[in-house]
Amino acid sequence: MSPSALDELIDALRCLPGVGPKSAQRMAYHLLQRDQRGAGRLARAMGQALEVLRHCERCNNFAETDVCVRCADPQRDATQLCVVEMPADLAMMEQTHAYRGLYYVLMGRLSPLDGIGPRELRLDKLIARAGDGLVREVILATNFTNEGEATAHTIAELLGARGLQVSRLSRGVPVGGELEHTDTGTIAQALVERRTL
Amino acid sequence: MSPKQRIEQQPSFVLHTYPWRETSLIAEIFSRDHGRVALVAKGARRPQSPLRGVLMAFQPLLVDWSGGGEVKTLVRAEWQGGQPLLGGRALLCGYYLNELLVRLSAREDAHPVLFAAYADALREFARGDALAPVLRRFELALLNELGYGAGLDVEADSGEAVRPAQDYLYIIERGPLPLATHAAADAEQPVISGRSLLAMAAGDFSAAETLAQSKTLLRAIINHYLGGQPLQSRRVLKELQEL
Numbered sequence: 127m128s129p130s131a132l133d134e135l136i137d138a139l140r141c142l143p144g145v146g147p148k149s150a151q152r153m154a155y156h157l158l159q160r161d162q163r164g165a166g167r168l169a170r171a172m173g174q175a176l177e178v179l180r181h182c183e184r185c186n187n188f189a190e191t192d193v194c195v196r197c198a199d200p201q202r203d204a205t206q207l208c209v210v211e212m213p214a215d216l217a218m219m220e221q222t223h224a225y226r227g228l229y230y231v232l233m234g235r236l237s238p239l240d241g242i243g244p245r246e247l248r249l250d251k252l253i254a255r256a257g258d259g260l261v262r263e264v265i266l267a268t269n270f271t272n273e274g275e276a277t278a279h280t281i282a283e284l285l286g287a288r289g290l291q292v293s294r295l296s297r298g299v300p301v302g303g304e305l306e307h308t309d310t311g312t313i314a315q316a317l318v319e320r321r322t323l
Numbered sequence: 324m325s326p327k328q329r330i331e332q333q334p335s336f337v338l339h340t341y342p343w344r345e346t347s348l349i350a351e352i353f354s355r356d357h358g359r360v361a362l363v364a365k366g367a368r369r370p371q372s373p374l375r376g377v378l379m380a381f382q383p384l385l386v387d388w389s390g391g392g393e394v395k396t397l398v399r400a401e402w403q404g405g406q407p408l409l410g411g412r413a414l415l416c417g418y419y420l421n422e423l424l425v426r427l428s429a430r431e432d433a434h435p436v437l438f439a440a441y442a443d444a445l446r447e448f449a450r451g452d453a454l455a456p457v458l459r460r461f462e463l464a465l466l467n468e469l470g471y472g473a474g475l476d477v478e479a480d481s482g483e484a485v486r487p488a489q490d491y492l493y494i495i496e497r498g499p500l501p502l503a504t505h506a507a508a509d510a511e512q513p514v515i516s517g518r519s520l521l522a523m524a525a526g527d528f529s530a531a532e533t534l535a536q537s538k539t540l541l542r543a544i545i546n547h548y549l550g551g552q553p554l555q556s557r558r559v560l561k562e563l564q565e566l
């Protein structure tokens with residue numbers, strides 16, 4: 127292998143989040159020296175994924191077809207649309223087995239100071255999706271961070287103005303959580319958002 | 324490089340955080356006695372890190388840090404509480420305040436008066452106060468504290484007191500000039516009534532005219548000091564209105 131091919135591999139590995147020059151070098155040596163089969167598999171999988179994966183036209187999640195399996199499933203309730211930040215959040219919602227509606231994956235969150243606004247998040251796509259005439263309720267399941275809240279507020283304003291019913295996941299003390307072991311921020315907010323019994 | 328120091332229990336707010344290495348964060352904070360400081364929060368992005376929920380913008384914190392370089396090391400951050408999380412449009416306005424502080428204040432310049440004005444603004448946002456007067460009061464405090472404040476109640480050149488019934492052309496870095504004797508207004512040199520100037524100087528934003536005119540004036544002054552680099556938070560608000 128010519129030195130430039132090695133350098134190119136090390137440099138390419140640096141596109142991974144949190145990988146600096148040192149870790150990239152370690153990964154490259156590991157792949158080439160200790161795990162050539164793994165390296166080949168990684169290269170093929172990467173090529174394959176880039177080839178076949180695209181964003182589902184309806185939910186924006188990664189899919190191998192124009193419309194993903196979940197969005198095409200007639201068993202799911204097309205009147206509910208749950209908006210999440212990332213595919214991992216969708217997977218978490220699915221694990222609850224408590225939701226039978228459809229999803230929209232933003233692939234990010236609003237973050238004004240990082241220059242991520244409605245345009246970067248392609249909120250126009252979400253507006254079009256939610257306005258398909260079937261969706262009756264949009265459930266906002268973005269994170270309970272400032273960015274997630276800002277995202278939820280923004281979407282609520284945009285969709286509310288278009289006559290859609292918008293709801294937000296509620297927040298509070300975790301199930302099975304004891305107050306003594308819950309962080310004070312969570313308890314304080316649960317107190318602000320207390321409900322009448 | 325300043326000598327190595329250890330700061331304890333410093334009242335602070337997080338202005339912005341960004342990822343650092345694999346599991347850490349850099350937090351830009353605004354502290355009461357040391358101004359804007361950059362801290363590396365080691366391991367703060369690990370799922371179990373107790374810092375995850377604490378290093379949130381708009382919440383009063385007590386922070387310990389050490390180190391003498393440009394970026395210090397966060398030792399401890401404690402949530403002070405007592406303030407509900409910001410929501411809705413107030414949250415977007417909060418980002419605007421943070422961006423102003425990041426863009427216009429220098430690192431490690433202490434501004435305790437501005438810190439108090441910032442804490443007041445967040446408290447008023449959290450309480451649900453009308454947003455515009457809170458924004459205007461903060462913008463004014465920011466300009467005054469950073470040394471950009473030009474007189475509001477004294478005429479430029481003549482040094483005479485501003486008269487309520489007179490209209491003024493506001494010349495940035497000089498102050499208000501009576502309108503009759505000067506050229507037409509533009510975005511760089513807005514027109515403002517003497518009444519509004521005096522109300523602004525007194526921190527009174529109750530009149531609709533004061534609110535509208537002070538918004539134009541303060542925006543022109545802030546844009547001037549931003550040097551033509553637009554604010555992201557303002558762009559986001561504008562894009563929202565266009566959708």
Ligand SMILES: [Zn+2]
Pocket residue numbers: 182183184185186187189193194195196197198
């Ligand atoms: Zn889909």
